[in-house]
Amino acid sequence: MSLTERARELxxxxxxxxxxxLFDLDDSVVYLDGNSLGAPPRSVAERMExxxxxxxxxxxxxxxxxxxxxxxxxxGDRIAPLVGAAPGQVVVGDSTSANLFKALVAAMRLASGxxxxxxxxxxxxxDGYIATSVAxxxxxxxRPAPLDSLGxxxxxxxxxxxxxxxxxxxxxxxxxxxxxxxxAGALMLWDLCHSAGALPVDLxxxxxxxxxxxxxxxxxxxxxxPAFLYVPTRLQASFDQPLAxxxxxxxxxxxSQEFEPSSGIARGRCGTPDILSLLALDAALDVWDGxxxxxxxxxxxxxxxxxxxxxDELVGSRVSVVTPRDSSRGSQVSLACDGARxxxxxxxxxxxxxxxxxxxxxxxxxAPLYGRYADALRAAQTLAQVLG
Amino acid sequence: MSLTERARELxxxxxxxxxxxLFDLDDSVVYLDGNSLGAPPRSVAERMExxxxxxxxxxxxxxxxxxxxxxxxxxGDRIAPLVGAAPGQVVVGDSTSANLFKALVAAMRLASGxxxxxxxxxxxxxDGYIATSVAxxxxxxxRPAPLDSLGxxxxxxxxxxxxxxxxxxxxxxxxxxxxxxxxAGALMLWDLCHSAGALPVDLxxxxxxxxxxxxxxxxxxxxxxPAFLYVPTRLQASFDQPLAxxxxxxxxxxxSQEFEPSSGIARGRCGTPDILSLLALDAALDVWDGxxxxxxxxxxxxxxxxxxxxxDELVGSRVSVVTPRDSSRGSQVSLACDGARxxxxxxxxxxxxxxxxxxxxxxxxxAPLYGRYADALRAAQTLAQVLG
Numbered sequence: 001m002s003l004t005e006r007a008r009e010l011x012x013x014x015x016x017x018x019x020x021x022l023f024d025l026d027d028s029v030v031y032l033d034g035n036s037l038g039a040p041p042r043s044v045a046e047r048m049e050x051x052x053x054x055x056x057x058x059x060x061x062x063x064x065x066x067x068x069x070x071x072x073x074x075x076g077d078r079i080a081p082l083v084g085a086a087p088g089q090v091v092v093g094d095s096t097s098a099n100l101f102k103a104l105v106a107a108m109r110l111a112s113g114x115x116x117x118x119x120x121x122x123x124x125x126x127d128g129y130i131a132t133s134v135a136x137x138x139x140x141x142x143r144p145a146p147l148d149s150l151g152x153x154x155x156x157x158x159x160x161x162x163x164x165x166x167x168x169x170x171x172x173x174x175x176x177x178x179x180x181x182x183x184a185g186a187l188m189l190w191d192l193c194h195s196a197g198a199l200p201v202d203l204x205x206x207x208x209x210x211x212x213x214x215x216x217x218x219x220x221x222x223x224x225x226p227a228f229l230y231v232p233t234r235l236q237a238s239f240d241q242p243l244a245x246x247x248x249x250x251x252x253x254x255x256s257q258e259f260e261p262s263s264g265i266a267r268g269r270c271g272t273p274d275i276l277s278l279l280a281l282d283a284a285l286d287v288w289d290g291x292x293x294x295x296x297x298x299x300x301x302x303x304x305x306x307x308x309x310x311x312d313e314l315v316g317s318r319v320s321v322v323t324p325r326d327s328s329r330g331s332q333v334s335l336a337c338d339g340a341r342x343x344x345x346x347x348x349x350x351x352x353x354x355x356x357x358x359x360x361x362x363x364x365x366x367a368p369l370y371g372r373y374a375d376a377l378r379a380a381q382t383l384a385q386v387l388g
Numbered sequence: 389m390s391l392t393e394r395a396r397e398l399x400x401x402x403x404x405x406x407x408x409x410l411f412d413l414d415d416s417v418v419y420l421d422g423n424s425l426g427a428p429p430r431s432v433a434e435r436m437e438x439x440x441x442x443x444x445x446x447x448x449x450x451x452x453x454x455x456x457x458x459x460x461x462x463x464g465d466r467i468a469p470l471v472g473a474a475p476g477q478v479v480v481g482d483s484t485s486a487n488l489f490k491a492l493v494a495a496m497r498l499a500s501g502x503x504x505x506x507x508x509x510x511x512x513x514x515d516g517y518i519a520t521s522v523a524x525x526x527x528x529x530x531r532p533a534p535l536d537s538l539g540x541x542x543x544x545x546x547x548x549x550x551x552x553x554x555x556x557x558x559x560x561x562x563x564x565x566x567x568x569x570x571x572a573g574a575l576m577l578w579d580l581c582h583s584a585g586a587l588p589v590d591l592x593x594x595x596x597x598x599x600x601x602x603x604x605x606x607x608x609x610x611x612x613x614p615a616f617l618y619v620p621t622r623l624q625a626s627f628d629q630p631l632a633x634x635x636x637x638x639x640x641x642x643x644s645q646e647f648e649p650s651s652g653i654a655r656g657r658c659g660t661p662d663i664l665s666l667l668a669l670d671a672a673l674d675v676w677d678g679x680x681x682x683x684x685x686x687x688x689x690x691x692x693x694x695x696x697x698x699x700d701e702l703v704g705s706r707v708s709v710v711t712p713r714d715s716s717r718g719s720q721v722s723l724a725c726d727g728a729r730x731x732x733x734x735x736x737x738x739x740x741x742x743x744x745x746x747x748x749x750x751x752x753x754x755a756p757l758y759g760r761y762a763d764a765l766r767a768a769q770t771l772a773q774v775l776g
Contacts, residue, residue: 024441024445029448031448033448033449036449037448037449037452039448040440040441040444044440045436045440045445048433048436048437048440049433049437052428052433052436052610053412053428053433056425056428056610056611057413057427058414060419060421060425060427060741061421061424061425061741061743062736063611064425068611094486094659095482095633095658095659095660095662096659096660097631097633097634097635097658097659098482098631098633098658098659101630101631105525124634124643125634125637125644125645125647126633126634126659128645128647129632129633129634129637129647130631130632130633132632132647133630133631133632136630137525137526137630138525144645214660222440222444222663222664223444223451223452223660223662223663223664224456224659224660224661224663224664224666225662225664226662227659242489242521242524242525243485243486243489243518243521244517244521245483245484245485245486245488245514245517245518246485246512246513246514246517247485247514249517253746254746255512255513255746256513257513257532259513259516259520259521270483270485270486271482271483271484271485271514271615272483272484272602272604272611272612274483274612274613274614274662274665275611275612275665276436276610276611276612276613276664276665276668277662277663277664277665278612280440280664348450353448353449353450355449357643358641358642358643
């Protein structure tokens with residue numbers, strides 16, 4: 001069967017094919033950058049209109065008591081099943097970097113006596129920057145280590161790792177690495193930016209201690225939409241975070257001078273939540289109703305697998321495949337080639353939108369809710385043309 | 389002249405009267421809570437539609453290079469003239485609490501050797517909570533002090549004060565208090581949440597060292613819209629803040645492992661900016677085009693003064709006036725009475741919307757861009773009815 005025939009058949013039998021109609025995405029565009037900015041669900045524009053004109057315009061300040069104040073926990077509970085968390089353990093707000101800061105300082109306070117923060121050597125840079133800042137404030141020491149060889153020891157307080165490597169697309173085993181951390185007596189903090197909404201995470205099942213993630217990639221919350229923080233119930237009472245603003249207070253409107261943290265996940269909150277962005281995210285999460293992460297993962301592997309087949313056949317040795325060919329990959333395929341930055345510019349000019357990451361990587365992200373096999377084929381065909 | 393005649397004449401001759409048409413606010417509502425959540429400028433709903441449907445939906449990831457990435461500084465430059473700052477010194481993003489955290493840690497690093505943080509004793513609580521958290525991380529000591537009697541000494545590192553007391557509505561002299569801090573060799577950090585957009589601040593003229601403020605009160609940015617941080621040019625090179633995420637890096641897309649802060653105000657950034665909220669704020673700021681803060685202040689004093697006259701005549705001794713009667717007041721009037729919480733509930737049920745603050749304060753905020761003298765009169769009339 002030709003690649004064209006395979007693409008047609010795969011799209012025709014795709015159980016998630018109807019989800020694409022929930023997105024406001026031009027048919028002419030091959031959008032393979034949902035791992036950086038997810039496409040807009042159609043419900044978002046309408047919801048924003050409702051929030052601005054009705055909730056803000058008509059109800060004014062009263063809306064704070066009509067759903068706004070508790071939105072960080074309520075939207076968190078909608079993300080929870082996507083990352084394998086029971087309700088009451090995920091809160092939405094602030095950026096991933098700010099949540100990493102909260103989680104890392106809290107981890108250092110939990111791990112008294114130990115002073116080493118082990119950071120995934122291939123981490124997305126902000127994790128390392130924030131870890132360095134936390135180390136400076138808490139007297140900890142940073143040790144970068146490859147996830148294949150962490151070298152944990154009796155001094156390791158916490159391990160900070162990314163489930164999916166943002167550059168290579170390699171996916172790591174959350175259960176196995178969490179177990180390693182626990183065996184060494186350390187806490188495990190996962191950054192789920194490149195996996196939430198694309199891969200099973202199973203935070204509760206693996207006994208993960210802390211996690212953060214963004215919502216603007218595979219969760220389609222919109223540009224810079226608020227991030228999430230996971231603190232399991234068992235650690236909430238001892239979760240002692242440094243961005244302890246009035247929103248994390250047990251009685252914020254008592255306006256008391258002493259800070260008394262909320263008893264639940266709300267203690268992960270800091271300042272007043274960004275309601276427009278938060279409710280845009282809330283609307284965007286509607287696309288997950290009735291979908292399981294297992295289905296999403298199955299399609300993700302099929303899509304990226306088919307793309308690899310197309311690349312092998314149409315592009316061949318003009319690129320090297322960076323992403324693992326076995327199932328230890330996230331929902332992206334990274335290809336390395338010379339002049340990658342210019343190659344990506346030319347792909348984008350032809351409406352095949354992926355992105356470039358230094359030094360020489362072309363990234364193609366596949367969002368299973370709106371990605372099509374025909375897109376994978378056209379991307380490989382266009383890449384072959386561009387490479388000449 | 390009766391109060392009714394005065395209200396009519398004042399509204400008829402109000403040079404800012406036409407601004408109200410820029411807001412999407414029901415005529416039937418007396419909205420006096422713009423000091424908590426500003427009313428929506430009409431431009432916001434339309435801009436959100438444009439941002440979601442066009443910028444996000446059609447341009448997708450490309451929008452980051454078409455205005456999104458630099459929005460925190462660009463929108464900051466629109467707020468700058470409203471707080472008396474030259475361009476390049478204000479950045480927008482994160483919450484007020486998060487920006488306070490950045491500013492206070494940076495202040496402690498600038499003030500090496502001194503370890504006392506003096507906090508306005510009547511501060512909005514989050515400032516005290518965040519200062520306490522910073523003290524714990526940096527080894528500093530907190531000393532609450534009334535702004536009338538700061539008792540600064542050779543150990544004071546930084547003074548954190550609110551220009552307007554959120555409860556009483558009293559406004560403080562930014563120049564005089566800043567000079568006191570500087571005379572003691574301390575840094576001055578202002579919280580402008582209750583003054584930005586309502587009172588002159590003149591940050592540059594007074595040589596203020598650091599400032600933060602929210603944008604959802606008198607700046608009408610929307611519920612929980614991103615806050616701003618002011619760092620004057622002279623301090624930017626030494627502004628060393630702890631939420632040093634990838635957005636504050638000098639070359640964020642180089643994805644380097646070492647953090648090298650941006651040379652300008654962008655080093656105040658942390659994670660990816662919340663674009664929907666940020667561009668809603670951008671649209672909301674259009675209402676300031678062609679308005680000076682001096683005009684706003686003049687109307688604010690006239691409005692609150694007229695409201696005090698109405699209260700004196702119609703309500704009399706059933707309430708006590710908490711806000712100063714001279715010009716040392718912000719753009720709100722606070723009245724104390726027994727059962728204030730229930731009184732406010734009844735006012736709101738009659739579409740006179742202010743708010744309650746413990747223990748016994750009714751707050752009436754007057755936003756000069758959309759507040760009317762007729763509103764002030766109706767609020768006092770309704771209050772008189774409610775108090776029976």
